[in-house]
Amino acid sequence: MSSLTIVVIGGGAAGFFGAITAAETFPNARVTILEKNRTVLNKVRISGGGRCNVTHACFDNRQLVKHYPRGEKPLRSLLTQFDATATVNWFEERGVPLKTEADGRMFPSTNTSDTIVDCLLTTARRLGIQIRTSCGVAEIRRSESSDWTVHLLTGETISANRVLIATGGYPQLASYGWLPEPAESIIPPVPSLFTFNIPDSPFLSLAGVAVPDAKVYVVGTKQEQRGPLLLTHWGFSGPVILRLSAWAARDLADANYRFTLRVNWVPTLNENELRTTLQNFRQQNGRKQVISQNPLGLPSRLWQALASEVDIPETQRWADLPAKPLNKLIERLTNSQFQVVGKSTFKDEFVTCGGIMFDSLNVQTLESKAQPGLFFAGEVLDVDGITGGFNFQSAWTTGYVAGLNIGV
Known part of the structure; x- marks a missing residue:
């Protein structure tokens, strides 16, 4: 499908991973990341005291899912597509080896989150992904000319065949109001961690x-x-x-x-x-x-x-x-x-319990059942882990699965 246009809303870990996977899987697609802030990957940059706790050295998925207060069951299925072993391999293949600390947390061997940020940015740019910052989204609508029209806060509109929502968690239910997803598919958010x-x-x-x-x-x-x-x-x-x-x-x-x-x-x-x-x-x-x-x-x-x-x-x-x-x-x-x-x-690391229900999605693809062509990844979903690299792992996993399926 040479004219496929994919818009990823959210320039964090899940958004970048979804965009990169989509661009690699569907090389003829035009992929754009929209980030409301002036910079991307902000949480990646500050996490782990500026070292970025990429994942956890728990390579048995049955044990890994026990570190998620919400989302254990769907993650069990999703991890068969991309797990902690796949994360380690993914970064190592791109020149970023990870090291394991005594408590199981895994960091880049350079000990700085800049290595992870640079890897994601370099990979995205090499694949021709357009990265637009200061691009807040007001709403998304179905359109006649294409599948979706993304309305920016600036008044600009962007057409897209597929949209991936990877905006992270919101502190209040009202903050999800711009999504076209039915309200009953959203579990009211409360803080975690x-x-x-x-x-x-x-x-x-x-x-x-x-x-x-x-x-x-x-x-x-x-x-x-x-x-x-x-x-x-x-x-x-x-x-x-x-x-x-x-x-x-x-x-x-x-x-x-x-x-x-x-x-x-x-x-x-x-x-x-x-x-x-x-x-x-x-x-x-x-x-x-x-x-x-x-x-x-x-x-x-x-x-x-x-x-x-x-x-x-x-x-x-x-x-x-x-x-x-x-x-x-x-x-x-x-x-x-x-x-x-x-x-x-905790250390500026805002994590929520709540978000988009997995029951409202195809759990094998993370596509909305009610809104075909609309995908979700990352903490906007009702999934959250304890500290130790588990929240980043769910971001890589859900971003990968959404990106792998978004062009089908």
Whole structure:
């Protein structure tokens, strides 16, 4: 089809991957990327602290999909077309080898996101893809002369046979209003991947202290996670908090981000085991001060703060520690409770739970059932992963699948 015209709306990871795949698959097509901002690939540029966490070294797709609070089932099917192994190979074939860190995150070996940005830009330009910035889209309409007319905010119109929507997630349902997709196919968006604001936390002065292993619970729900926790000057962050915010995104939105968070600082021990550990330590270290001798491997500043919270004096020796403060300390270690009042965005990485329902699309092609010729990819879909490269992987996967099928 020599006259095929494809317009990709959104110059991010999914948009570029979709455009590149479309141009490679349908070499006679004219492909244009429209980006409302002055620059493209902005999220790619800032992600991973400017290093770009491209994907995760999880090459078993059955395990990979377990890192997505939303979208697990459709991703299972989509990953058969383009998975993490394919992502690694794709970049390596274009001169961008990736390296794996201890936690499984994969970055360009250059350690800078510029390498990924340059690779995508260079590939797009080599394929003749037109990249237009400062091009916000007002609406898309079916037209008689071609399949679609894209109306820009400037008043300009662009004709297209196929359109790929890869605009990323929106914070509010009203923001999806310009799409021709039926309203019932859009799941109202709420934030995912955020940190917790705890203004009354007794640990605000401990900002920067990291706890390698903690278990956290949203009281009144079944939502719980375990992993590294970071104390901040506004509350809590770290991988375990981000995972909890993702899996509990709907529950926390319903609670207006006001809820009780329970923390177990020593999840490897139950209450009886903890009591036995402390009693044994007490017998062997009776002359030592409680506040300076921590038998549990917790950061010393956190241990001191927990001991101070239950009114254990700095001069208190283990041998003379009364039963009441010991019981309080055990309670704090296993069942600290905090009142969360609001959230904060994690490192400018805005991720949403919600978007276009997969049920409204052909899950093998990502084409709209109601609007043939209209495709979707990336975070505009109702798919989101936890941190660690999973959101970029879904962008590469959905962009690839849409691009592969958009000219058929």
